[in-house]
Amino acid sequence: MDTHHTKAKGDLGVLKAQVSLYEQGYLILQPATDHAPFDLVAYKDGRFKRVQVKYKSLDKTGALTVHFRSCWADKNGTHLRAIDKDEIDLYCIYCPDTDECYYFDPADYNKSVTLRVEAPKNNQTKNVKFTADYRRVP
Template sequence: MVTPHPKQRGQQSEAAVLFEFVGRGLSVLQPFGDNERYDLVVEISGTFYRVQVKTGRLENGRVQFETRSSGTLTNKISKRGYDGEIDVFAVYSPERRETFVVPIEDAPETSMGLRVSAAQKQSPNINWAADYSVERWLETVGE
């Protein structure tokens, strides 16, 4: 299988997340153009949530994703966080065909892993993917 271009991979993840949210009966808005820091807006019980969609990579029993954006300025790569600009990350794992929702306040500044299988070493700092399921998020926001 040919690896898609990063833009195409992002579009595939956005489509998967959109399908997941709409399939659950949520109202989903899409901003016009590519200039917003969020990809979607979801309305739940009258509250709007700005959603940044990320593609997760399955690595060592975790779905790993970047919690900042990368851009190119001349010959330099610029990385920038999302603090104050989004409310949640919606992380789509193509290998698992599953979406996870991570509130911005739970996300570290650079990247995050969501554990989907048992770790070799136990640690209190493990972020279990099940804790970030779409169902769990909807329960916390009152859907």
């Protein structure tokens, strides 16, 4: 895989999410358009969940920070827009460094969330969200 190609990274993230969700007992549905605010729909026990998938590598501190916004560039520059949390039921973050998917409801957070693989160097644990607690769909 071309490690710098954004679309290839996104496609890999969606494929990893599909496998992870399937292993958790979900039926996977895909939108018929690339313009939906979600990447796939997971169905289980009579409930549908609209899932937005993100491919995100660990930063230098060993954390995954996800901002609830969309970013794109065009001839007028770079643009940022907050996501509409009413259009997404579940975020799935695929991290290539751990080869794991992490799940959470974006409505539970404000503008961003940070998950950590290991404890910070200062050993703080209060208000720290560890990736191990987010491996299953809530």
